[in-house]
């Protein structure tokens with residue numbers, strides 16, 4: 001058996017087909033461990049470069065292209081895929097200038113099938129559910145996990161059950177969960193409480209839990225690093241900058257990067273910068289206290305995808321920070337929404353949480369931690385259409401405690417030619433407005 005589950009604290013191992021989410025000996029988080037030495041062929045960059053552009057499943061997916069690193073030995077017939085991944089890597093000089101650096105690459109994970117990176121973890125998570133013979137899957141969600149799970153569950157013919165916080169979910173995400181046919185439970189509790197509830201219910205009813213505590217999710221999300229490095233021709237950037245909520249992605253990045261080093265795809269590790277919202281910053285506080293006493297917080301931020309006060313993957317994220325000499329930064333809702341307006345304004349766009357990557361880079365440059373000449377790879381985690389209300393409220397200056405620096409105001413104009421010509425003359429652009 002080339003793969004197993006292993007506790008990150010006490011190294012206790014479990015068979016890969018066991019349905020457990022924590023170590024039975026010590027309660028620690030579990031890793032999926034693959035035996036890369038046992039692979040028939042050694043892994044090289046050619047293995048993956050040869051598959052670029054293929055129509056052949058499963059290698060046409062930006063997750064399963066790296067099958068040897070994601071889930072070696074799996075029967076291709078079990079894979080539930082929507083050809084996720086294959087997202088663009090953008091070079092945006094205007095956004096780089098805003099952040100204060102010369103070279104900024106932004107990988108847009110909002111270009112996944114359901115509009116967030118969650119699809120990369122859901123293809124592996126739902127595939128494992130199928131291997132285990134599950135017919136029901138569940139998650140607590142701030143929105144994107146549920147949108148993604150609902151889609152993949154439908155593709156696999158399973159019932160998806162989602163635990164949502166009443167009224168706090170962004171509209172685009174809620175619409176997806178309903179549209180894809182999931183059973184949507186609106187619960188009067190925040191994400192952290194819903195996370196506890198979904199664990200209890202899953203255990204009691206034997207429903208397969210697909211939050212990022214499920215280690216198979218992170219195996220798929222590792223591929224963000226694989227694909228980004230492949231797009232960079234395997235040249236390692238100085239920094240990887242990513243928003244942190246439940247810390248699944250940062251944990252997956254740490255593991256993926258270390259594995260790439262281990263099999264020789266890269267020759268050094270980049271530094272990881274995890275960015276949290278000021279109102280949902282438990283890792284930031286913990287980092288600044290030298291990882292002494294962890295305290296959960298009551299989360300509040302406009303970036304609902306990272307509105308999490310008690311992240312389940314905390315220990316894995318700490319490990320990722322240690323491996324990569326990483327740092328943690330916090331940014332305000334004002335900084336998040338202004339950075340978002342810059343990313344949106346160049347025609348790319350993202351949801352609020354994603355803008356942490358740019359707002360956080362800017363702050364780390366101002367603090368002298370990231371240098372102007374460093375190469376930075378930022379991750380845009382979700383699509384601009386996920387949270388239209390936040391975007392419109394920002395540009396209409398309707399957000400409390402926040403004044404938009406880059407508002408694009410709508411103009412009311414009479415249905416009259418002269419009037420329209422007059423208004424357009426006032427708002428003629430200068431050449432430097434666009435990049």
Ligand SMILES: *Cc1c(COP(=O)(O)O)cnc(C)c1O
Nearest residue numbers: 144245246247248249305381382
């Ligand atoms: C889930 C999500 C995050 C947070 O990722 P974690 O793995 O929970 O830290 C950030 N941005 C978006 C758009 C997300 O959907």
Ligand SMILES: [Zn+2]
Nearest residue numbers: 007010023026
């Ligand atoms: Zn253990």
